Amino acid sequence: MKKYAKRLKEYDKIEFNSKAIISGMRRLQGARRKPTSIALEEDLIKELKKIADKKGIPYQVLMRLLIADGLKRLKAA
Secondary structure, eight states: OOOOGGGOGGGGSOOOOHHHHHHHHHHHTTOOOOOOOOOOOHHHHHHHHHHHHHHTSOHHHHHHHHHHHHHHHHHHO
């Protein structure tokens, strides 16, 4: 059975410091990033936006943080 990231209990425990994230965004403004495209379900996007709003950060930043965290976990495994 597949496990989807949004269903993993581990992601309920992730805490983000929104002030540090916003300052980091300002610091990285103009940093080289490559635009990508990914097709996501509308419900997933709504859920991401809701969580990002509670944390006080843009949802795209939340997605980037979750991807970075998932990569770190994969490398550690």
